[in-house]
Amino acid sequence: MAVIFKWLLRIVSGLLVVMGLAASLIYYFASRSLPDYDKDLQTGFVTAPVEIVRNNANVPHIFGARDEDVFFGLGYAHAQDRLWQMVTMRRTAQGRLSEVFGTQTVEIDRLIRRLDIYPLSVQSVDALSDHTRAMMSAYANGVNARINEVNSEALGRGAPEMFLFNAPIAPWRVADSLSIQRVMALQLAGHLEEEVLRARISLLIPDETRLSDIMPDFPGAGIAALPEYSAMVPGTKRYVEAAPRAHHPLSPFKPRGMAGASNAWAAATNRSASGGTLMANDPHLELSAPAIWYLARMELSKGGVIGGTIPGIPAVLTGRSDRLGWGLTSAYLDDQDVLIEELNPANPNQYRTPNGFKEFRTRSSIINIKDAEPITLTLRWSDNGPILEGNQFDLKTVTPKGHVAALSWTSLSPRDTSMDAAIGLMYADDVRSAIAAAEKYIAPAQNLTLADRENIAMKTVGANPRRAALHQSKGRMPSLGWRPENRWQGRLPYASNPEFIAPIGGIIGNTNNKVIDRAFPLHMSFTWGDSQRVHRWERLMQGRQVHTRDSFIEAQLDTVSFTARSLLPLVAADLWFTGESAPDGTPERQRQRALALLAEWNGEMNEHLPEPLIYSAWMRALQTRLIKDELGPLEVEFTHVEPLFIERVFRDVDGAGAWCDVIQSAAVESCSDVARLALDDAIIWIEEKYGRNLESLRWGDAHQATHDHQVLGEVSLLKAFVNIRQSTSGGDNTLQRGKTIGKGPDPFLNSHAAAYRGVYDFADPDSSVFIISTGQSGHFLSRYYDDMAQLWRRGEYVPMSLDEDLARAAAVGVTRLLP
Template sequence: MLTLFRWLLRIATALVVLTVVIVVGVYYFLSRSVPDYDTTWRLRGVSETVEIARNTWAVPHIFAQNDADAFYALGFAHAQDRLWQMTVLRRTAQGRLSELFGDRTIRTDELMRRLDLYTLAQESVAAQDDDTAMALDAYARGVNAWINLVNDRALGRGAPEYFLFPGEIGLWQPADSVAILKLMAVQLSGHIESEVRHARLSALIGEERTRDLMHEDDSAGVAAMPDFASLFPTLDPTQLAMAPSVPGEAPGEALSPFRSWDFAGASNAWAAGRLRSANGGTLLANDPHLPFAAPSIWYLARLELSTGGVTGGTIPGIPAIIAGRSSNIAWGLTTAYLDDQDLFLEELNPDNPEEYRGPDGWESFETRRSIIYVADQDPVTITLRWSANGPILPGRHYSLASVTPPGHVAALSWTALTGDDTTMSAAIGMMRAQSVDAAIAAGESYVAPAQNLMVIDGEHIALQMIGRMPRRSEDHPTRGQMPAPGSDPNARWDGYFPYSANPRFVDPETGLIGNTNNKPLDRPFPLHVSYDWGDTVRIQRWIRLMRQRTVHTRESFIEAQLDTVSQAARTLLPLVGAELWFQGDPAPEGTPEAQRQLALQLLADWNGEMSEHLPEPLIYAAWMRELQFRLIRDELGPTADMFEHMEPAFISRVFRNENGAGIWCDVVQSAVEESCVDIARTALDAALLELSGQYGPAIESWRWGDAHQATHDHPVLGEVPILRLFVNIRQSTSGGDNTLMRGLTRGGPPGAPDPFLNVHGAGYRGVYDMADPEASVFIISTGESGHPLSRHYDDLGVLWRRGEYIPMTLDPDLARAGGVGTTRLEPAP
């Protein structure tokens, strides 16, 4: 027995030692790819010595003797910290994810191939101006310099993910950067889904009730909109009603860039002129919203160029400050929601499916084959087809099959589908601009995705929509709101409007400009910009905050940027609960009635602040979510699943009975006529029952932050059971779908898991004060490094969650002082 015990002890000890050795070995190899920020490299491709001074948070401050070397160093720094992220972005744009990840990404690759973004990016390289061509080339050489160092010095393959997904790291090309910029257009565009949604609703419930649910411009004569079914008589109504709703592409697929309409983009930007500023200088606050991930899509950097220093937020893979400031200007962006996409239903020739009906007869598709290579499987060959209106998309994407009649296919016209895309030149030009006028002029080259450029200098403030605006005929059959017949010449685009037609606001009398993805102006079709907007209520809260002060400061702009009061909650709760407050005697403790009374009492005393520490935001969000589902499910059936988030304007219309919208409260299938009070009560009871099952019966112990956690998840390793504990960043957060500090919830149909997780918001925040530019502050939602073993993987995320910021100086001496090290790039002999 003693001998057995000794052998067991020896085996156990050996296993422990072996485990320790393996862990230490794995850690050693993985840590090899954590870059050393305090070193000197002798490299080809750089003409003079360049310094990359990293501050306390590892933000690179790049000092070069010429612009080419500055862009070279930016590419080098991006690759040091985010090489894996850049590789995945490039593969996404190329439609080559499946080479690494297998069949889980085939659908994404297929759609990217059909859009052909990478081919268009390659063509667009030649369209850039000389300055941008220089920047793209120098940046690519900088990225490749780090890739070569990784290979030559065995630096852990550049990122730990490469050990799990082996393969050659291809050298960076200028087209890769242009392709990533086009990829951003994919994420920030949602009018395809909007057209499909509108068509299905129109056929199911008619135009009047459709307007209840859609964010439409009633001043544009929407009442004259034709019934969708009348445009395509062969379309089966049951096809519209019963088809499953699949917003965007591959729901839940973290690697997919395709998002539903709710996630198409949202941002905040506001500016104050000198007369509305306490210190006499102009002010600007900006926080672009994108899906959360670890690492963030944003990366802070500072460049010294021949036109002066510039600092702010970059996107790895793109050689430009996307939003930030120089000594003379500051600028930010919000999604413009320009209607830059149209769906066309092309009629196929019954005798030759390779032809479609054009305005003057049958025309031939442009076709070619494309091979998708799949890890551990046989390759997949697809046939790409284009009509004169754009690429042909399969019916399984965007629920297109539900609105495509027999004998037809869907084609997409989109401003981003062009081979002369000079958006990169516009980005470089805006970064170099020295005045508001110069920045606006640079925006003329911008193509897609359409953005609102908010820009200030020492004297002026302005908002300019940048991006090509399609020119539609005044006789367009659907005004771009629904799919149109591809053969109708009135439906086809007639080029683009001139840049001067884009909305522009310069130095308004109020001294303030703001945009929260709201409708900025009223113009008739076809100059209307869009019928669908990303916000109807956040702008109201912003106006209220701006009116509370005669003059503003950097601190008041920060306060507004971090504001978590839901104007939607303040508006809806008095409407929905008008007949429920304080009804009846106190119910016996422990009964559903008592729980309802307590919930209503809490909501009655609540100011609408979506604080992570309170139960009221959770009660409100669950109630409104359940209420909307009960209002629309009986009329829409499975189509109701398209509405994954509560629409405040819809619930307001229903409970105000605007244009008879109160009819939604009656359940069509029941014999009894339900009132809005009835459905509000039953929805609240159902919401409380669901919350009790998840968080326990004690309402006072519920916390919004437990449900509303920011999900900075690694898009690849974040799903691996053990690794997810190390690579995912989860934080309890305040805010919600309709607050200025927006934290868009995951949403989903009833029964969807974790519907209140915070998945989309301000990954970058900047506040700029031109009276004292050095007092400007910045933050991103994770850290500069994409390496989970780096202490800079999530250090900025801690500050971001607390609503704190960091400074980023343009003073060379301050930038070089302290920090975590200085990397020197010297020319090799």
């Protein structure tokens, strides 16, 4: 026995030594790619030394003799900290993810190839101004300087992920940056899926009034009635099952309801306590680790600019100079249309046009797949745009036999000059010159909020398609592609885009709400991103005569739900404080306890409170009960509560109370009956997941922010190191937006929020502040991988200063790039 024990001890000890050596070796190779921020590097690309001064938040302050050299420094800094993120986004844009990740990303590559993202970006390079091309070329040289350094000095392949997913890194090109900008447009686009879902519901529920209940027209006049889809597109079936769609973390195609969002607002000098203009911006995107945003300061010939950049794109997209601040919110302009093309029965390579049948434009494209045989696609285009596959965006459910679907989308222009506008904004002196620079912006459509030292403004930027007044669906559902009235007729002039300069009230802003009410076809959209947050924003803005930097921060971090305050009195009107007190331990008593808690609640979605969880679970269960019998299998498409729908039902607008009655039952259920049953459903779900003690529930336990690594986040041995999870306040409809995931066993996880926040005061610009949701580095062994995460969670910020002396005084390193 002693001998056996001795040998077991030796074996275990040996295994531990081997494991320790292996771990040390892994750490050594992974840590080789950690950037050295304090060094001199001979590059040969610059005309004079470039300095990258990293302040104590690891924000690079870049100084150079020429603007090209400064853009070179930005490219180098991006590649130092986010090389893996950049090359992965480039692969996404090229439709080449499967070369590295195998079969799991084939569907992403197929769709990207159909859209022709990268070839269109290559074509767009020639459309850019000479100045923009020069700056972008310098930026690309900066990225390549880092890639050359990694290769020549064996710096761990540039990122730890490169060891697990090894693939050659091609030199960076100008077109790569343009393609990443188009990938961002994909993430912000949502009208295509809205069109398809509206058509699918129309096939199930021909009553246009009931269709408007579940996919309501946003409040305001000028809404056009919809045709019945089956009458507009004959041959479609009442219900066709959609293929299950798994959302891969690398996919730029976001689930419905998860397209871009944001907040931005500004105050004029007469509404500012400091006497200078104020501005705030917090763009909302899917959370990830690292965050999509990267903070940088660039000292250009016209002065310094500082703010949020996206690695791979050579521009400060939201931020400020010493004269101007700019911010972005998704405009929800309707820039996508699905056109149904009829195939020639005698020749499927032809499609019907107003002038007869015509050949598709075609091209072959090969997708190489790791550990699998390659796939050859035949890409097709009609006059209306690329032809998509039936299983993409559920298009087969609304496409009759013998037809295919084409996509018209402004982002598919071969002469996209959006980068001219992005770089031009950095050189603008004031509101007027910024609006002029933004005329070249094409897609994705944005509301550009501006503040210079005297004025504030907001301008919708992006191409607005010109549709015919007789368009069959007004762009709200797929329509017949061969009918001339359904085809785009160019685009509306930039001057027609909504514009608000120096408003009389002294306050301007946008929460993705409806900004203008114009009749079709001069409208912007029938679908908007917010009908709720804007009401809370109005109250906070009008609640003060003058504002300060701190009051703007308070508004950014506000977690009071206007939606909860509006819906609870409607839904619970017949349930609150009715009936006798029930015995402890009974379902009736649990219901009474839940209602008592909600009766005292002010609607604040605070992470430490139980009421937000009870309310959210109740509304989710209520909507499920309301729509399940009418929509059947389409019920799963509504992953988030639709506040306008529930309000219409409980106010019985145009007979919407009919949704409360269960069609399959003999009895006639009232809305109060359904509300009570839904509350019981919610309590059962809560008890199974969190326990019976309702008073001890915490919203933050359910509403954890999911800053997950897009590739390593699901690897069991690594996810504890690379994922960042945090208890958070806010919700789907609060100004501090924390959009829930909406499905699965944890439907209230916070997956979509403000990964960048910035607040600027032009009375004292260096008192401006910003924050991002994780950290500057994409290297999970870096101290800067998650150092801002807790600040972000607590609602704290770091200074946004253009003072060179302050940056140098707090420097954690200075990199000198030499000729």
